[in-house]
Structure formats: structure tokens, C-alpha cells
Amino acid sequence: MTDTAPRPTLEAVAARAGVSRATVSRVVNGGDGVRDVLVERVRKAVDELGYVPNQAARSLVTRRHDAVAVVVAEPETRVFADPFFALQLRGISKELTAHDNQLVLLLTEGRDDHARVGRYLAGGHVDGALVFSLHLDDPLPELIQRAGVPTVFGGRPGWSGDRRDVVYVDSDNRGGARDAVRHLAGLGRTRIAHITGALDQTSAADRLDGYRDVMVDAGPGLIAEADFTPAGGERAMRELLERCPDVDAVFAANDLTAVGALRVLRASGRRVPDDVAVIGFDDMLPVAEQTDPPLTTVRQDIEEMGRLMARLLLRGLDRDAPREGVGAPPSSVVLPTTLVRRESA
Amino acid sequence: MTDTAPRPTLEAVAARAGVSRATVSRVVNGGDGVRDVLVERVRKAVDELGYVPNQAARSLVTRRHDAVAVVVAEPETRVFADPFFALQLRGISKELTAHDNQLVLLLTEGRDDHARVGRYLAGGHVDGALVFSLHLDDPLPELIQRAGVPTVFGGRPGWSGDRRDVVYVDSDNRGGARDAVRHLAGLGRTRIAHITGALDQTSAADRLDGYRDVMVDAGPGLIAEADFTPAGGERAMRELLERCPDVDAVFAANDLTAVGALRVLRASGRRVPDDVAVIGFDDMLPVAEQTDPPLTTVRQDIEEMGRLMARLLLRGLDRDAPREGVGAPPSSVVLPTTLVRRESA
DNA sequence: CGTGCGCACGAGAGCGCTCTCACCATGCTG
DNA sequence: CAGCATGGTGAGAGCGCTCTCGTGCGCACG
Numbered sequence: 001m002t003d004t005a006p007r008p009t010l011e012a013v014a015a016r017a018g019v020s021r022a023t024v025s026r027v028v029n030g031g032d033g034v035r036d037v038l039v040e041r042v043r044k045a046v047d048e049l050g051y052v053p054n055q056a057a058r059s060l061v062t063r064r065h066d067a068v069a070v071v072v073a074e075p076e077t078r079v080f081a082d083p084f085f086a087l088q089l090r091g092i093s094k095e096l097t098a099h100d101n102q103l104v105l106l107l108t109e110g111r112d113d114h115a116r117v118g119r120y121l122a123g124g125h126v127d128g129a130l131v132f133s134l135h136l137d138d139p140l141p142e143l144i145q146r147a148g149v150p151t152v153f154g155g156r157p158g159w160s161g162d163r164r165d166v167v168y169v170d171s172d173n174r175g176g177a178r179d180a181v182r183h184l185a186g187l188g189r190t191r192i193a194h195i196t197g198a199l200d201q202t203s204a205a206d207r208l209d210g211y212r213d214v215m216v217d218a219g220p221g222l223i224a225e226a227d228f229t230p231a232g233g234e235r236a237m238r239e240l241l242e243r244c245p246d247v248d249a250v251f252a253a254n255d256l257t258a259v260g261a262l263r264v265l266r267a268s269g270r271r272v273p274d275d276v277a278v279i280g281f282d283d284m285l286p287v288a289e290q291t292d293p294p295l296t297t298v299r300q301d302i303e304e305m306g307r308l309m310a311r312l313l314l315r316g317l318d319r320d321a322p323r324e325g326v327g328a329p330p331s332s333v334v335l336p337t338t339l340v341r342r343e344s345a
Numbered sequence: 346m347t348d349t350a351p352r353p354t355l356e357a358v359a360a361r362a363g364v365s366r367a368t369v370s371r372v373v374n375g376g377d378g379v380r381d382v383l384v385e386r387v388r389k390a391v392d393e394l395g396y397v398p399n400q401a402a403r404s405l406v407t408r409r410h411d412a413v414a415v416v417v418a419e420p421e422t423r424v425f426a427d428p429f430f431a432l433q434l435r436g437i438s439k440e441l442t443a444h445d446n447q448l449v450l451l452l453t454e455g456r457d458d459h460a461r462v463g464r465y466l467a468g469g470h471v472d473g474a475l476v477f478s479l480h481l482d483d484p485l486p487e488l489i490q491r492a493g494v495p496t497v498f499g500g501r502p503g504w505s506g507d508r509r510d511v512v513y514v515d516s517d518n519r520g521g522a523r524d525a526v527r528h529l530a531g532l533g534r535t536r537i538a539h540i541t542g543a544l545d546q547t548s549a550a551d552r553l554d555g556y557r558d559v560m561v562d563a564g565p566g567l568i569a570e571a572d573f574t575p576a577g578g579e580r581a582m583r584e585l586l587e588r589c590p591d592v593d594a595v596f597a598a599n600d601l602t603a604v605g606a607l608r609v610l611r612a613s614g615r616r617v618p619d620d621v622a623v624i625g626f627d628d629m630l631p632v633a634e635q636t637d638p639p640l641t642t643v644r645q646d647i648e649e650m651g652r653l654m655a656r657l658l659l660r661g662l663d664r665d666a667p668r669e670g671v672g673a674p675p676s677s678v679v680l681p682t683t684l685v686r687r688e689s690a
Numbered sequence: 691c692g693t694g695c696g697c698a699c700g701a702g703a704g705c706g707c708t709c710t711c712a713c714c715a716t717g718c719t720g
Numbered sequence: 721c722a723g724c725a726t727g728g729t730g731a732g733a734g735c736g737c738t739c740t741c742g743t744g745c746g747c748a749c750g
Contacts (some may be wrong), residue, residue, distance in 0.1 A: 008708085023728090056705085060401045106438075364699080364700085364737090398736085404705095
């Protein structure tokens with residue numbers, strides 16, 4: 001735990017290079033309009049002194065921070081006890097880094113914490129925010145919009161339907177669900193059930209919608225509600241078997257739910273996929289590949305989602321647009337999904 | 346994507362409250378030495394104007410940022426495709442938040458990226474750093490030490506043996522391994538094998554040491570090297586069965602490895618735990634509970650590790666110490682592990 | 691009643707940077 | 721050859737805050 005040494009200032013570099021502060025500043029920020037001789041001289045001085053600009057001083061005048069907040073709400077941190085979180089973060093990080101932006105991570109801890117996040121964002125410490133808050137009743141999005149911080153959401157916010165200015169990046173949950181169910185139908189299955197996710201999240205609702213798109217005449221008996229967890233999957237599967245013992249296919253809202261379903265199916269003596277075909281969602285790798293049998297599932301490109309969120313945000317901040325007004329204002333993006341065939345369906 | 350509005354300054358608050366800037370500053374920073382009447386008046390003005398201090402301006406003069414960098418090296422981000430990362434981060438976040446510090450996340454992408462991180466840390470943007478870099482040959486720790494930023498490491502760095510000033514937080518990998526092996530021995534097992542983790546990481550090396558502590562006379566035939574992945578676990582288990590078909594217990598370096606081992610054992614017709622007892626490490630919940638049979642494993646309190654890292658760092662920054670010099674300089678901490686008995690051993 | 695002390699407050703100087711603007715060479719046009 | 725763009729450079733103001741000092745006041749003391 002060493003202590004920081006005093007760092008050289010612009011002034012020091014200017015003195016050493018025999019130019020003015022202004023010129024050094026110009027060189028440090030690209031060097032346009034400075035003769036090559038001087039640029040060279042300043043660069044040398046910078047190297048020799050090990051000069052690094054003081055970001056605080058810079059922000060004070062530019063009102064830019066080159067920093068973006070990533071807000072993850074508490075309920076999500078549980079969901080993110082899977083690679084989802086890490087991957088998305090990685091995509092975000094890559095994109096931000098490529099544009100020299102820092103990533104300030106804000107994890108909320110319970111609802112009281114929302115105020116703190118709101119205050120922080122309103123405090124103008126960051127240029128924008130990437131927010132994961134997929135619950136319908138979450139006050140956070142509203143709070144953030146009010147804070148006046150440019151924001152891109154991860155996953156469609158529940159209330160976004162009526163607001164045109166909300167920008168989000170999402171997977172094509174509905175389309176992916178349709179693909180899954182169509183695949184099951186293509187296998188000749190006719191009694192295709194669906195185990196939902198937590199329906200207060202748009203992803204779960206959208207997947208259910210996709211299922212219904214294909215199974216227009218599915219009775220409610222074939223739909224069981226769960227919560228994205230293996231335990232929930234078990235419960236729902238048992239329920240389904242009771243209501244409809246001759247079910248021959250299950251589309252689970254995510255891979256973890258599918259794991260629970262698989263376990264119950266096996267315990268009931270049914271073979272997968274011979275008796276009951278099973279499809280998950282996410283392609284959560286350590287899980288989907290390890291199940292018995294390996295899980296057919298709908299893959300979403302999670303890292304790309306993160307990257308895209310960051311890209312949209314930065315574009316909105318005019319970091320990217322070469323000329324003012326050239327880039328259209330960013331609008332939401334829905335990424336395609338792909339069905340990954342393994343052995344469970 | 347709304348745009349930020351101009352924010353009120355100290356000056357504005359001062360004018361409204363009819364006091365000087367200095368007084369407002371005093372109130373905002375605790376209010377010592379200001380008459381209650383004025384404190385009240387200033388507070389009111391702050392509320393009415395929705396004043397939030399400009400952190401950049403403040404940092405410029407205080408040279409404090411109330412921000413801490415969390416550095417995660419690339420190889421780790423893969424390992425952290427498990428709840429490890431999220432949990433640790435959560436612990437860190439909680440502790441930092443409690444002390445009004447921000448969390449700046451730095452994920453490195455390949456070795457070239459180290460320089461960037463070094464530059465950032467040397468740039469004095471943050472008051473300290475929490476670093477995850479558990480590989481023996483990683484240049485990052487050295488780089489960071491040279492940057493002169495107070496740092497606490499997550500996991501014992503490979504080269505820390507000879508350096509007294511390195512502060513880290515780690516689990517008692519060695520002790521946990523000993524417990525696991527002793528438990529297996531206590532079950533009457535005599536041919537207890539060990540599947541190692543990636544031995545360029547101290548955690549893997551320490552667990553191997555713990556195994557050896559108990560199995561002082563274990564032949565090399567009972568040790569197979571793997572890499573913390575299920576696939577590695579499978580490979581190693583096959584190897585072990587070949588070399589020692591009558592093995593009756595396996596201590597795997599982590600839960601994922603154990604999953605691979607379980608699969609091979611089952612495929613070979615052996616029953617767990619009847620024929621072969623298996624113990625993992627981590628208690629990675631979605632995994633350990635879902636295996637067949639549920640996995641006996643060594644649990645480490647991951648969130649607490651994160652919290653502790655942050656606490657040590659902040660203490661080192663004198664955020665905590667009520668009086669100068671009262672708190673001893675922070676030293677490394679090794680957290681205990683606990684054996685969680687399920688059904689595999 | 692004068693002196694001294696302590697306390698509450700304000701004035702003002704920076705922190706390190708960016709950015710506007712004025713200045714001074716040039717080089718070109720009329 | 722005067723006049724005027726043009727482009728490179730420096731001087732200086734100011735971003736919003738903290739913090740040191742100096743000032744004025746009330747009070748206890750001699």
C-alpha cells in the first residue's frame with residue numbers, strides 16, 4: 001500500500017518544452033494546429049516527466065467525464081448469479097474501453113438504495129448510464145429519466161411501450177420462443193407445454209407471448225408459471241404432469257428452469273427427448289452443456305448485447321458522430337436469437 | 346436520452362441562504378463550527394435548489410476521489426463466469442457504498458491491456474485499487490505496485506511470499522482442502538485421489554498442498570492435474586481410473602471439476618458415494634446443489650471476501666481510522682472455510 | 691472599562707485544466 | 721507595396737470547489 005507521489009502538471013510540461021500551457025494542452029488533446037516541431041518537443045517533455053492529465057481538472061471545465069454508470073438493480077444481481085452478468089459487463093467494458101470511457105458500477109441493495117443511485121446519477125458524475133432493470137414495477141427507470149441522464153436500458157423496460165424516447169437493447173425473446181415452439185412442433189409434438197419465467201419481467205412475458213403466437217389454441221392447462229429457478233422449474237413441471245400426463249414437449253423460459261423440469265421428468269420415469277422433448281432459453285453454457293441429456297436451447301448473444309448498449313449510449317453522447325446531427329438519434333435494438341440443437345429436443 | 350440541465354453551484358446556494366460560499370461548504374461537509382440557525386438556512390437553500398456538489402471541482406482541490414478501481418484480469422473473467430465474480434463484487438460494492446465510495450470496474454482484455462490499466466491507475470483517478478489476479482506469471486500486480494496506488498489483492502498473489510507490504514484477502518484454501526481430505530479419510534476411504542485446479546493459480550496450488558498435508562504418503566498416481574473446468578475434470582478422472590481403478594474417493598479442486606468427475610464415474614458404472622466419494626470446493630450453488638447426487642463441498646464466504654477487501658483498502662486510505670496512527674496498517678486476511686455435507690461424500 | 695481570547699464567518703487564493711481571444715508572422719491578392 | 725486573410729502561439733479568464741487567513745464580535749478577566 002504505497003502512497004501516490006506528486007504528479008507533474010501541464011505547467012511543468014510547458015516549462016520543460018519551452019512553450020505555453022495552451023500549446024501543451026493542444027498537443028495532449030490531439031495536436032491539431034501545432035507545428036510538428038513543437039508537437040515533438042512537447043511529446044518528449046510529456047514522456048520525460050511522465051505527465052498524465054488530471055481528469056478532475058479537465059472535467060471541471062469540459063463538463064465531460066468520459067465515464068458511464070452501469071446500474072444493476074438488486075433483484076437482477078440474483079439472476080446474474082449466472083454468466084449473464086459477467087458476459088454483458090464484458091461487452092460493455094470492451095466498448096467503453098475502446099472509446100476511452102470508464103465504467104462505474106452501481107449495484108443497488110434493496111429499494112431504499114434507489115434514491116442513492118438517483119442522487120449519484122443526478123449528481124453529474126457520469127455522462128450517461130446503462131441500466132438493467134427488467135421488472136415491471138421498478139421505480140428506478142423513472143427516477144433515472146428524471147435525473148436527466150442519457151440512458152440505455154438492458155432489456156425492454158416494462159413501461160416502455162408508451163414512451164418513444166426510451167432506448168433499450170433486448171434479445172428477440174418473442175421470436176426466440178416462437179422458434180423453439182415451432183421446432184418442437186416440427187418434431188411432431190402436439191402437447192407442447194410452457195413453463196414461464198417470472199412474469200413481472202418483460203423477458204418472461206415476451207417468451208410467453210412467443211409461445212402463444214405458435215400455440216394459438218393452447219389451453220391454460222399447458223402453461224405453468226415459474227420464476228427462472230430450478231426449484232420453480234421442478235414445481236411447474238410437477239404441476240404440468242398432473243394436469244396433463246401425456247405432455248410430450250416442454251419449452252422452459254430459461255435453462256435453469258429446464259434443469260428443474262428435466263429432473264422431475266426423469267424422476268417420473270419419462271425419457272428425454274423420447275417421451276418428452278425439452279427446450280430451454282439462454283444457452284447458459286456451464287448449465288446447458290452439462291445437463292443430461294445436453295439441452296437444446298435458444299441462444300442469445302449476451303456479450304453483444306452489452307457492447308451494443310454501450311455503443312448506443314456513446315453514440316447518443318455524440319462521442320461517435322463525426323459531424324453534428326449526422327448520426328440519427330439512437331433507437332432501440334432487438335437482437336436475434338438462434339436455436340442451438342443438442343439432444344433434449 | 347434526455348440531456349443534463351445546468352446545475353446550481355455553491356455560489357447560488359450561498360446567495361440564496363445569504364451567507365458566503367465558505368459557510369455553505371462547511372455545512373455541506375458536516376457543518377462544524379457553524380451556528381445552527383445558519384446550518385438550517387443553508388440546508389433549506391440546498392434542498393430548494395437541489396444542489397449537488399460538483400465532484401470534479403472537489404477532487405481538484407482535495408485530491409481525493411472517493412472512488413476505488415476494481416481490476417479483473419482477463420483470465421479471471423472466464424473463471425468468473427460463475428457466481429464467484431458477482432458475489433465478490435457485491436461484497437465490495439456494499440462496503441464501498443457504505444463509505445460513499447464509487448466502484449470503477451476495469452476488466453482487462455488480453456495482455457496488451459495491462460498497460461492501459463497501469464496508466465489509468467497511475468493517472469490518479471482513484472484512491473485505491475482492488476485487484477483480482479491470481480496467476481503466478483501475471484505482470485499486473487507488479488505494474489500496479491509501481492503505479493503507487495494503494496492496493497488490496499483478491500486471492501494471494503503468486504509472488505507475495507517475499508513481500509511484506511502486499512495486502513490480500515484469501516480463503517483458507519489449504520485448510521479447506523485438509524478438511525475435505527480428512528473427511529474422506531474419516532469415511533474410511535484409503536485411496537483418496539485429488540484432481541487439481543490450474544496450478545498456475547495460487548488457490549489450486551494451496552488446495553494441492555492441503556491435500557498433501559493429509560495424504561503425506563500419497564503416490565503421484567493419485568494426483569491428476571486439471572484446470573477448474575468440467576471437461577478437465579472428466580479427463581483427469583478418466584486418467585485416475587486408469588491408473589488406479591480401485592480409487593474410493595476424489596477431492597476435486599472445485600465444484601465444476603467435480604461435476605466432470607461425477608459424470609465419468611457414473612459412466613464407468615461406479616456409484617457415488619458408495620463406490621467413490623466425491624468432494625468439491627467453492628459451494629457454487631447452482632452447481633453443487635444440482636449435481637446427482639448433490640455435492641459435498643468446501644464452502645468459502647465469497648461475498649465476505651469482497652467486503653473485507655474493500656474494508657482493508659479503505660482502512661489503508663485512512664477513511665476509517667478515527668485517529669491518525671491508531672489503526673494498525675492493514676495486513677492480509679485469510680478467511681476460514683466450512684465443509685458442507687451433502688450426499689456425494 | 692480596557693485588554694485579550696475564542697469563536698463564527700467572509701474574503702480570496704488557488705487546485706490543473708480548457709478555451710477564447712488577441713497577437714504576430716507569414717503569404718497572398720489587388 | 722499596401723492591405724488583408726490565414727494559421728500558429730501565448731496570455732488570461734474561469735470551471736466549482738476547499739481551505740487558510742483575517743476580521744469582527746461577544747465574553748471573561750484584570
